[in-house]
Amino acid sequence: MEILGVGTDIEIINSFRAKPYDGHKVLYNKIFSKAEISYCLNKNDSYASFAGKFCAKEAVIKAFKHTNLFDIISVEIINNANGEPEAFTNGNKLHCFLSISHTNDQALAFCVAYA
Numbered sequence: 001m002e003i004l005g006v007g008t009d010i011e012i013i014n015s016f017r018a019k020p021y022d023g024h025k026v027l028y029n030k031i032f033s034k035a036e037i038s039y040c041l042n043k044n045d046s047y048a049s050f051a052g053k054f055c056a057k058e059a060v061i062k063a064f065k066h067t068n069l070f071d072i073i074s075v076e077i078i079n080n081a082n083g084e085p086e087a088f089t090n091g092n093k094l095h096c097f098l099s100i101s102h103t104n105d106q107a108l109a110f111c112v113a114y115a
Contacts, residue, residue, distance in 0.1 A: 001114050001115070002009075002079055002114060002115045003112060003113070003114055004048070004063070004064070004066060004114060005062070005063040005064060005065060005112075005113045005115040006060065006062075006063055006110070006111065006112050006113070006114055007058070007060060007062025007063035007064075007110070007111045007113075008059050008062070008107055008108070008109065008110045008111070009054075009055040009056075009058035009059045009060040009062070009108070010055060010105065010108045011054055011055050011083075011107050011108075012046075012049045012105065012106055013047050013048050013051045013053075013102065013104070013106060013107055014047075014105070015051075015104060016047040016051045017047045017051045018029075021050075022047065023042065025042070028050070030072075030073060031054065031057075031072055031073065032047050032053060032054075032073075032100075034035045034078045035076065035078060036053050036076060036077060036078075037054075039078075039079065040053060048102045048107060051102065051106075051107035052100040052101070052102050052107040052108075052109060052111070053077045053100070055090070055100065055107045055108055055109035056076060056077045056085055056087065056098055056100050056108070056109040057070070057072050057075045058072075058110070059098070059102070059109040059110055059111035060075050060087045060094065060096060060098065060110070060111045060113075061075060063096060063109070063111040063112060063113040064094070064113050069089070070089060073078055074089050075087060075088070075089055075094075076088045077098070077100075084098075085098045085099070085109075086098065086099050087111070092111070093113060094113070095113065096111050096112060096114065097111065097112045097114070098110070099109050101109075
């Protein structure tokens with residue numbers, strides 16, 4: 001296995017709480033897929049989930065920066081049957097390891113792209 005790149009991102013969750021989904025649907029739809037929005041809205045702390053998904057997207061973009069193929073909306077973060085986050089673009093699973101975590105205040109994601 002060859003490591004192609006690594007990426008990480010950290011966000012303050014309150015920056016998402018400050019822009020509630022109901023009042024900013026256009027913005028959220030520019031960043032998240034329908035599946036991601038549905039997933040986050042069904043969590044106890046939707047904004048921690050939104051922040052985590054956003055961090056994951058940013059981490060994936062950074063890890064795959066050598067390709068210049070991705071923007072924020074083209075990367076989709078979906079949790080598999082085991083609850084593990086996986087990254088997709090255009091329905092294709094990306095070759096990467098992805099981890100997302102958060103506290104009450106901050107969300108963090110880390111991505112390792114491989115071939």
